[in-house]
Amino acid sequence: xxxxxxxxxxxxxxxxxxxxxxxxxxxxxxxxxxxxxxxxxxxxxxxxxxxxxxxxxxxxxxxxxxxxxxxxxxxxxxxxxxxxxxxxxxxxxxxxxxxxxxxxxxxxxxxxxxxxxxxxxxxxxxxxxxxxxxxxxxxxxxxxxxxxxxxxxxxxxxxxxxxxxxxxxxxxxxxxxxxxxxxxxxxxxxxxxxxxxxxxxxxxxxxxxxxxxxxxxxxxxxxxxxxxxxxxxxxxxxxxxxxxxxxxxxxxxxxxxxxxxxxxxxxxxxxxxx
Amino acid sequence: xxxxxxxxxxxxxxxxxxxxxxxxxxxxxxxxxxxxxxxxxxxxxxxxxxxxxxxxxxxxxxxxxxxxxxxxxxxxxxxxxxxxxxxxxxxxxxxxxxxxxxxxxxxxxxxxxxxxxxxxxxxxxxxxxxxxxxxxxxxxxxxxxxxxxxxxxxxxxxxxxxxxxxxxxxxxxxxxxxxxxxxxxxxxxxxxxxxxxxxxxxxxxxxxxxxxxxxxxxxxxxxxxxxxxxxxxxxxxxxxxxxxxxxxxxxxxxxxxxxxxxxxxxxxxxxxxxxxxxxxxxxxxxxxxxxxxxxxxxxxxxxxxxxxxxxxx
Numbered sequence: 385x386x387x388x389x390x391x392x393x394x395x396x397x398x399x400x401x402x403x404x405x406x407x408x409x410x411x412x413x414x415x416x417x418x419x420x421x422x423x424x425x426x427x428x429x430x431x432x433x434x435x436x437x438x439x440x441x442x443x444x445x446x447x448x449x450x451x452x453x454x455x456x457x458x459x460x461x462x463x464x465x466x467x468x469x470x471x472x473x474x475x476x477x478x479x480x481x482x483x484x485x486x487x488x489x490x491x492x493x494x495x496x497x498x499x500x501x502x503x504x505x506x507x508x509x510x511x512x513x514x515x516x517x518x519x520x521x522x523x524x525x526x527x528x529x530x531x532x533x534x535x536x537x538x539x540x541x542x543x544x545x546x547x548x549x550x551x552x553x554x555x556x557x558x559x560x561x562x563x564x565x566x567x568x569x570x571x572x573x574x575x576x577x578x579x580x581x582x583x584x585x586x587x588x589x590x591x592x593x594x595x596x597x598x599x600x601x602x603x604x605x606x607x608x609x610x611x612x613x614x615x616x617x618x619x620x621x622x623x624x625x626x627x628x629x630x631x632x633x634x635x636x637x638x639x640x641x642x643x644x645x646x647x648x649x650x651x652x653x654x655x656x657x658x
Numbered sequence: 659x660x661x662x663x664x665x666x667x668x669x670x671x672x673x674x675x676x677x678x679x680x681x682x683x684x685x686x687x688x689x690x691x692x693x694x695x696x697x698x699x700x701x702x703x704x705x706x707x708x709x710x711x712x713x714x715x716x717x718x719x720x721x722x723x724x725x726x727x728x729x730x731x732x733x734x735x736x737x738x739x740x741x742x743x744x745x746x747x748x749x750x751x752x753x754x755x756x757x758x759x760x761x762x763x764x765x766x767x768x769x770x771x772x773x774x775x776x777x778x779x780x781x782x783x784x785x786x787x788x789x790x791x792x793x794x795x796x797x798x799x800x801x802x803x804x805x806x807x808x809x810x811x812x813x814x815x816x817x818x819x820x821x822x823x824x825x826x827x828x829x830x831x832x833x834x835x836x837x838x839x840x841x842x843x844x845x846x847x848x849x850x851x852x853x854x855x856x857x858x859x860x861x862x863x864x865x866x867x868x869x870x871x872x873x874x875x876x877x878x879x880x881x882x883x884x885x886x887x888x889x890x891x892x893x894x895x896x897x898x899x900x901x902x903x904x905x906x907x908x909x910x911x912x913x914x915x916x917x918x919x920x921x922x923x924x925x926x927x928x929x930x931x932x933x934x935x936x937x938x939x940x941x942x943x944x945x946x947x948x949x950x951x952x953x954x955x956x957x958x959x960x961x962x963x964x965x966x967x968x969x970x971x
Contacts, residue, residue: 496676499952503910504928504944508681511932511940512688514695588801592914595803598932611803615918619822622811629804637799644795 395645401638405631409455420450420605432623441614441624450605451628457594457606458587458635461521465586466579468525473532474575478567480533481540482559491537494530502527502585503592510598520599524586535578539571573650580643584636591632607632666959670952677948678730681941682723685713696739696935712739713937735942740934745942748927755825756923759846760912762839766847767854767908768901774851775858775897776885782863790855797852802911806845806918813841823920842919846911850904857900861893868892894965902958909947 389396408415423445432447441447476494480487497505502524509523543549549566593599594608595615602609607628614624685692693710694701701709714722729736735745778787814822820841826834865871866889874884916925924943931939 492672492676493680495673496680499673499677499948500680500944501906501909501947501951503913504940504947507928507932508684508937508940508944509688511935511937512684512692512695584799591801592803592910595914596917596929596932598929611807618807618810619815622807622815625804625807626811629801629807633796633800633804636801637796640795640799 392645392649394641395649398638398640398642398645401634402642405455405459405635405638408452409459412449412452412456415452418446418449420445420453421603431621432627441610441621447610447624447627450610451607451631454605454607454610454628455631455635457517457600457604458590458632460517461524461590462583462587462639464521465524465528466583468521469528469582469586470532470575470579472525472529474536474571476529476533477536477571478540478563480537481544487537490533494533497527498530500527503589506589506593507596507598510593515598515601517600517604520590520593524589524593527589528582528586532575532578532582535574536571539574540567543567543570577643577647577650580639580646584639584643587632587636587639663960666956670956673952674949677952678727678945679723681944681948682726683719685715685937686719692937696937698935709739712737730945735945736938738931738936738939740931740936740939745939748939749924749942749946752922752924752927754827754923755916755921756912756925758828758835758839759842759915759921759923760908762843763846763850763908763911764901764905766843767850767904770847771851771854772858772890772897775855776862776890778855778859779862779866780881780885782859787859791859794852794856797849797855800849801914802845802849803914803918805848806842806915809841809845810918823918825919825921825923838919842915842921845918846908846915849911850908853904853907854897854900858893858897861896862889865889865893891965895962898958898961898965902955905951905954909951 441450476490480490505527506520506523509526510519513519513523543566544553546566549562552562552566590599590606591608591611594606595612597612599608600606602613610628611625614621614628618625688695691706693706693713693715696713697706697709710716714725726736733746735749737743738745738748741748774790774793778790781787810822813819821838824838826838828835871884871889874888875881879888912923913925913928915921916923917929920926924946927939928943930936931943
């Protein structure tokens with residue numbers, strides 16, 4: 385642990401920051417919060433102070449409680465998209481890597497998907513399916529699939545050239561065993577690193593979608609929609625925007641540091657992050 | 659060169675074709691009845707039926723796609739459900755602010771990122787390097803709208819130096835135009851600088867380790883000349899590539915920044931279209947943005963020869 389701290393402090397700092405966000409999300413009801421949807425017109429635009437740590441919003445809801453509860457949406461989206469994106473990307477990537485005619489078709493589709501800015505793709509999907517947490521996760525996952533698929537495909541293609549994999553194939557090892565023994569273990573490390581970046585970018589994308597009104601519905605507090613609601617009164621009550629904004633930046637920074645640290649551990653030469 | 663350009667241009671056709679198929683097919687692939695979702699909750703059965711006919715959901719997929727793509731090729735992106743005006747016309751009206759914001763942000767991003775990355779690589783491990791790279795990680799993590807609000811709070815509300823929001827067309831004078839553009843362009847520029855600065859540093863580090871750099875220094879050339887003429891020029895290809903990739907980031911940034919600063923550009927058009935569930939407009943904007951992205955990356959590919967004469971087409 386001490387050695388990890390000395391050589392890769394980013395991993396520890398990032399993990400600690402992420403842990404704080406996870407604790408906020410899980411323990412939200414016990415962190416001195418009140419009902420985040422409770423309207424109290426008397427506390428409208430209350431400034432931050434002893435009673436309202438982060439102040440009150442346009443209809444007097446407690447910004448602190450809303451921000452703490454907002455962690456739930458962001459982390460759920462981050463985790464959901466990281467898992468969904470990797471799972472679908474893995475399937476597409478493996479298919480492309482092993483089946484040549486499928487490769488041609490799938491990679492052209494992936495090229496097309498990559499050419500569509502991910503926010504806009506998500507926006508189009510959500511406008512057709514309606515805004516809900518589940519649809520937000522699916523929409524952002526679809527936008528992330530091409531990157532994972534390309535990564536997995538490149539791992540598979542380079543593995544197929546390796547003598548030990550060639551040997552396994554020629555000696556008639558069942559395909560499933562080759563997959564489990566050689567391919568999946570080799571994709572694990574890059575996918576873990578990629579997973580943290582997907583997590584971070586999904587949290588940001590959810591916030592942006594909610595901010596422009598195409599994300600989490602207003603009935604659930606999320607950092608993006610708290611900021612969107614505070615937007616109109618920003619010059620008189622900046623706290624409604626700033627606190628969830630800080631929470632958002634803090635969480636994404638933590639995940640990015642964790643990802644950078646993991647990348648340095650697994651592959652010191654790996655420099656590209658796009 | 660010309661042969662390569664033509665071949666590369668032809669290669670973008672299938673990509674754009676697939677983008678068009680994806681954007682068009684979403685209407686058909688989404689579960690449930692898109693006409694009902696787009697019509698909204700208060701819609702009557704007739705409203706939904708009318709929308710279904712407007713969107714062509716009552717006709718076979720291939721027939722509809724043929725008509726739509728035929729129109730797109732002639733510059734007809736369909737008609738807005740909300741304003742009943744041609745989508746192309748709406749897009750053209752909103753083009754100027756978005757182009758101005760995108761170009762200004764790109765210039766600011768490059769102007770910050772490249773010197774920062776070069777100095778960070780030259781003095782790698784030093785204090786400037788550490789600060790630059792911390793800033794880069796921060797740039798990845800702070801969402802553009804949070805940075806925008808921080809800048810508004812500081813520069814516009816507290817110091818009252820620049821307007822809080824709005825846009826003035828360039829035709830109304832360069833002064834007001836620039837004053838309104840500075841904050842949004844700086845916010846977006848800083849966020850995009852992060853990625854470019856990081857790649858610049860990494861590539862420069864590799865180049866600076868080469869023998870010819872040592873030789874250039876040994877024959878007495880100044881540090882500045884070696885860094886810019888010898889090192890940066892050789893590091894240009896990956897840097898230009900990442901600028902092309904970062905263009906996608908810039909596009910989503912534009913959508914958000916226009917909302918924060920109330921700029922009547924394509925981003926606002928998109929957001930308004932989402933709120934009104936105006937699918938033909940969303941479709942059109944996605945197509946235009948994606949085409950721009952593909953063209954920018956085409957130009958990036960073609961520019962390689964300028965930086966590296968070893969690349970022959």
